[in-house]
Amino acid sequence: MPPRSTTPKTAFVCQQCGNDYPKWIGKCPSCGGWNTLVEERVVAPVKGRSGAARSPRQPIALDQVPPDAEVRIPTLVLLGGDPGIGKSSLLMQASASLSARGTVLYVSGEESAAQVKLRARRFGIDGGNILLLGETDLASVIEAIRRTKPLFCVIDSIQTMSSEDIASAAGGVSQLRECTARLLEVAKGDDVPIFLVGHVTKEGNVAGPRVLEHIVDAVLYLEGERFHAFRVLRATKNRFGSTDEVGVFEMGESGLREVMNPSEVFLEERSRGVAGSVVVPTIEGTRPLLVEVQALVTPTSFGLPRRTVNGMDPQRIALLLAVLTKRAGLSSGSHDVYVNLVGGLRIREPATDLGVAVAVASALRDHPADPRTVFLGELGLGGELRRVQRLASRSPASRTATARSSRSSAPRRSAMPSPDRAYQTSKRAYPSSHDRPRAAGHPGRRPHRHRSGPGLAAA
Ligand SMILES: Nc1ncnc2c1ncn2[C@@H]1O[C@H](COP(=O)(O)OP(=O)(O)OP(=O)(O)O)[C@@H](O)[C@H]1O
Numbered sequence: 001m002p003p004r005s006t007t008p009k010t011a012f013v014c015q016q017c018g019n020d021y022p023k024w025i026g027k028c029p030s031c032g033g034w035n036t037l038v039e040e041r042v043v044a045p046v047k048g049r050s051g052a053a054r055s056p057r058q059p060i061a062l063d064q065v066p067p068d069a070e071v072r073i074p075t076l077v078l079l080g081g082d083p084g085i086g087k088s089s090l091l092m093q094a095s096a097s098l099s100a101r102g103t104v105l106y107v108s109g110e111e112s113a114a115q116v117k118l119r120a121r122r123f124g125i126d127g128g129n130i131l132l133l134g135e136t137d138l139a140s141v142i143e144a145i146r147r148t149k150p151l152f153c154v155i156d157s158i159q160t161m162s163s164e165d166i167a168s169a170a171g172g173v174s175q176l177r178e179c180t181a182r183l184l185e186v187a188k189g190d191d192v193p194i195f196l197v198g199h200v201t202k203e204g205n206v207a208g209p210r211v212l213e214h215i216v217d218a219v220l221y222l223e224g225e226r227f228h229a230f231r232v233l234r235a236t237k238n239r240f241g242s243t244d245e246v247g248v249f250e251m252g253e254s255g256l257r258e259v260m261n262p263s264e265v266f267l268e269e270r271s272r273g274v275a276g277s278v279v280v281p282t283i284e285g286t287r288p289l290l291v292e293v294q295a296l297v298t299p300t301s302f303g304l305p306r307r308t309v310n311g312m313d314p315q316r317i318a319l320l321l322a323v324l325t326k327r328a329g330l331s332s333g334s335h336d337v338y339v340n341l342v343g344g345l346r347i348r349e350p351a352t353d354l355g356v357a358v359a360v361a362s363a364l365r366d367h368p369a370d371p372r373t374v375f376l377g378e379l380g381l382g383g384e385l386r387r388v389q390r391l392a393s394r395s396p397a398s399r400t401a402t403a404r405s406s407r408s409s410a411p412r413r414s415a416m417p418s419p420d421r422a423y424q425t426s427k428r429a430y431p432s433s434h435d436r437p438r439a440a441g442h443p444g445r446r447p448h449r450h451r452s453g454p455g456l457a458a459a
């Protein structure tokens with residue numbers, strides 16, 4: 001039998017999509033990324049992976065699986081977020097809460113134990129039950145997990161972990177995949193819930209390519225504008241529950257604090273009677289949220305009008321400006337348009353379309369929209385207003401959250417019967433002569449009409 005070659009086998013792994021090739025090529029045929037291939041050593045799966053081998057499990061009847069309430073659910077959860085957004089802070093605070101019930105292992109590959117302690121002290125956490133481990137070697141981390149059997153384990157961050165079985169640098173696709181797969185094995189095999197912190201790449205993917213999202217049980221993102229105090233925690237994948245729920249937090253000196261009534265906070269500093277300011281009842285997860293949309297429209301000083309959008313999709317705003325121009329005769333072609341969602345939130349739901357359109361129209365005409373009216377509805381390209389989902393959840397928020405918004409404009413089919421007069425649903429998009437011009441931010445004058453019937457033209 002010929003002697004086995006000792007030269008390590010290598011492959012070129014795309015750092016963007018994780019596919020591997022035997023030869024280097026400039027462009028990855030799978031994802032189209034240029035210059036994304038890096039040579040990495042390929043290792044055959046190690047028999048009897050490092051750490052103590054565990055005895056094989058026996059199949060059990062489904063009805064004999066212990067109920068979740070009493071046992072730790074062995075999950076592997078990935079928490080992603082921009083640099084400095086507060087991932088470590090959130091997990092340190094979660095560790096502190098859980099440490100009241102058992103040992104928590106906090107593995108930090110990024111910060112020294114002293115740095116982690118400084119943060120914990122700032123948060124007022126004494127942390128007698130929190131074990132700190134400053135380690136980046138995966139085998140040592142797994143060994144520590146198996147030895148300490150924690151109630152909860154945090155790996156901060158997965159990009160810093162490396163396995164000596166893989167030759168490439170920590171943070172590379174092969175390392176990420178291998179480390180996550182090994183930690184999954186530990187989570188499921190040893191019944192330890194593990195939270196992984198993952199950095200978001202400039203493309204917005206957590207922990208590099210999306211390879212990790214398939215391996216883990218749940219993916220959470222902590223979002224927010226860097227210079228605002230508010231952070232929203234949302235789930236994009238959850239094998240054990242809904243992805244609808246969100247958490248709203250405020251970052252402060254003593255860490256993240258839950259915001260009980262976000263609407264109140266978001267509307268706190270609202271200046272009423274200013275053109276371009278509109279309140280929109282949006283839904284974040286299952287939670288209704290009143291937010292202020294601000295628009296500012298100024299004449300263009302250069303040839304090309306600017307569109308600057310904060311907190312919303314710029315493409316959607318461009319579309320709404322086009323609809324306003326064509327269907328409502330409100331052209332902003334010679335104006336710069338700035339749209340801002342107050343509070344550093346990011347909202348993607350199309351139900352905010354009408355609010356944005358009214359804010360822009362109000363700014364364009366330099367006339368304030370009714371400060372006691374909230375606007376919601378999706379705008380179609382024909383200028384028609386489409387129904388919005390879950391209107392019933394939004395209406396109590398509009399009525400009671402701040403007691404500031406007492407009326408609303410919504411498309412007819414979204415309308416739910418309302419117990420009081422404060423919440424008015426429309427038979428047409430804008431039912432009364434009072435609402436109609438105000439929706440376009442232009443009271444007292446006859447609105448420009450392109451087409452009759454419900455929809456934007458009616459405004
Ligand atoms: N003394 C302080 N007062 C208020 N906020 C602070 C203070 N110190 C830090 N912060 C906030 O905490 C954030 C850093 O939090 P944290 O280290 O948890 O973020 P991270 O997401 O883990 O960052 P990284 O990506 O670097 O790991 C800072 O961006 C800042 O907003």
Ligand SMILES: [Mg+2]
Binds near residue numbers: 088089110
């Ligand atoms: Mg951190």
